[in-house]
Amino acid sequence: MTEEFSYPTRIVFGEGAVRELPEQLARLGMKRPLVLTDRGLASGGVLARVTGPLHEERISYAIIDDVAVDPTLESVEFALGVYRQGGCDGVVSLGGGSPMDTGKAVRLLSSHPPPLAQYDWARDGGRLITHPMPPMVAIPTTAGTGSEANRNLVVSLPETGRKTIISSQSMVPSLALCDPELTYGMPPWLTAGTGMDAMVHSMEALWANRFHPLADGMARKGIELCGKFLVRAVKDGQDREARAGMMIAALAGAAAMQKALGPVHSLAHPLTPVCGLHHGVATAVVLPAVMEFNLDAAAPQLAEIGVALGEPPCGSVDEAAKRAVERVRAMRQEMPIPSRLRDAGVKECQFPLLTEKAFQDTCHLANPRPCAPADLDLMFRASW
Numbered sequence: 369m370t371e372e373f374s375y376p377t378r379i380v381f382g383e384g385a386v387r388e389l390p391e392q393l394a395r396l397g398m399k400r401p402l403v404l405t406d407r408g409l410a411s412g413g414v415l416a417r418v419t420g421p422l423h424e425e426r427i428s429y430a431i432i433d434d435v436a437v438d439p440t441l442e443s444v445e446f447a448l449g450v451y452r453q454g455g456c457d458g459v460v461s462l463g464g465g466s467p468m469d470t471g472k473a474v475r476l477l478s479s480h481p482p483p484l485a486q487y488d489w490a491r492d493g494g495r496l497i498t499h500p501m502p503p504m505v506a507i508p509t510t511a512g513t514g515s516e517a518n519r520n521l522v523v524s525l526p527e528t529g530r531k532t533i534i535s536s537q538s539m540v541p542s543l544a545l546c547d548p549e550l551t552y553g554m555p556p557w558l559t560a561g562t563g564m565d566a567m568v569h570s571m572e573a574l575w576a577n578r579f580h581p582l583a584d585g586m587a588r589k590g591i592e593l594c595g596k597f598l599v600r601a602v603k604d605g606q607d608r609e610a611r612a613g614m615m616i617a618a619l620a621g622a623a624a625m626q627k628a629l630g631p632v633h634s635l636a637h638p639l640t641p642v643c644g645l646h647h648g649v650a651t652a653v654v655l656p657a658v659m660e661f662n663l664d665a666a667a668p669q670l671a672e673i674g675v676a677l678g679e680p681p682c683g684s685v686d687e688a689a690k691r692a693v694e695r696v697r698a699m700r701q702e703m704p705i706p707s708r709l710r711d712a713g714v715k716e717c718q719f720p721l722l723t724e725k726a727f728q729d730t731c732h733l734a735n736p737r738p739c740a741p742a743d744l745d746l747m748f749r750a751s752w
């Protein structure tokens with residue numbers, strides 16, 4: 369049996385990297401991009417740092433500066449309309465996961481026929497993605513989602529009734545333009561939520577029941593960087609070393625998750641549409657319950673996670689695995705993140721629906737210990 373993997377993303381990294389945008393667009397042959405961003409970035413001045421160099425070089429562009437949080441079919445179709453009417457030939461996505469995933473969906477639908485639901489990864493839809501796509505520059509303003517460097521997009525679709533993952537090698541952005549300066553203004557709660565998400569991407573990849581030794585290396589590095597820099601970045605948003613470290617941690621998580629994700633993401637995915645939780649915050653709240661569920665099945669990986677986070681090595685693997693869970697809980701307590709689902713507004717009566725949707729979400733299939741609906745329900749309850 370063979371396995372397929374690659375690390376193809378071109379990354380330009382460094383403070384002030386965003387000033388290179390005009391030259392990078394020329395390199396990609398993009399003459400009129402569709403710029404996608406959200407309201408907060410447009411009003412907070414981050415957008416101006418991206419459009420400023422475009423104006424200086426007289427590059428015209430179309431823009432949507434209020435991209436919906438968590439893309440839906442409707443928001444994607446709206447963006448596609450602006451792309452087509454604007455005569456655009458590529459996408460520049462500025463922000464976290466929502467502008468990135470909207471940009472990827474626009475690339476997909478501008479080069480492939482609808483409906484979007486037919487490309488659902490859970491139905492092996494990736495095999496239908498065969499045509500070349502228009503170029504895309506992804507400029508992250510959070511350090512978490514990893515969407516700037518991975519092949520996935522997540523969109524809520526009425527046809528599937530859930531957050532739907534679409535995945536294809538050709539959806540990897542043409543360039544990730546990573547400028548840590550853009551994250552300096554991110555508020556502590558968002559730094560914490562997105563940073564925990566980055567760490568979870570690496571952790572779930574590390575314990576996933578799949579073969580991808582290169583991803584394992586990336587995952588270890590990503591976890592180590594989160595252990596060093598996440599709490600620091602939350603406590604002092606201007607800490608340059610911590611901000612740069614977290615941006616690399618997000619890239620490492622993105623590379624690692626090509627191996628697989630796991631039940632933290634199956635549990636977190638419905639928490640956003642059903643209960644309104646931010647994705648990163650959702651992963652942070654349920655993470656310890658999933659680690660505890662995996663204590664036997666993934667003890668060596670959990671032990672490694674503890675060491676990567678700074679725990680001193682210990683003789684017993686089982687003991688080291690337990691310490692890793694405590695280490696994650698302690699980290700979370702240092703950050704403005706709720707420690708229980710009930711504190712995040714989740715109601716007990718929502719568990720049946722959450723469990724049903726979590727089980728439909730295919731991420732948990734890579735977990736070293738199989739997850740039945742009853743297991744997922746227990747993990748929700750343990751996190752409540």
Ligand SMILES: [Zn+2]
Nearest residue numbers: 513565569651
């Ligand atoms: Zn995630």
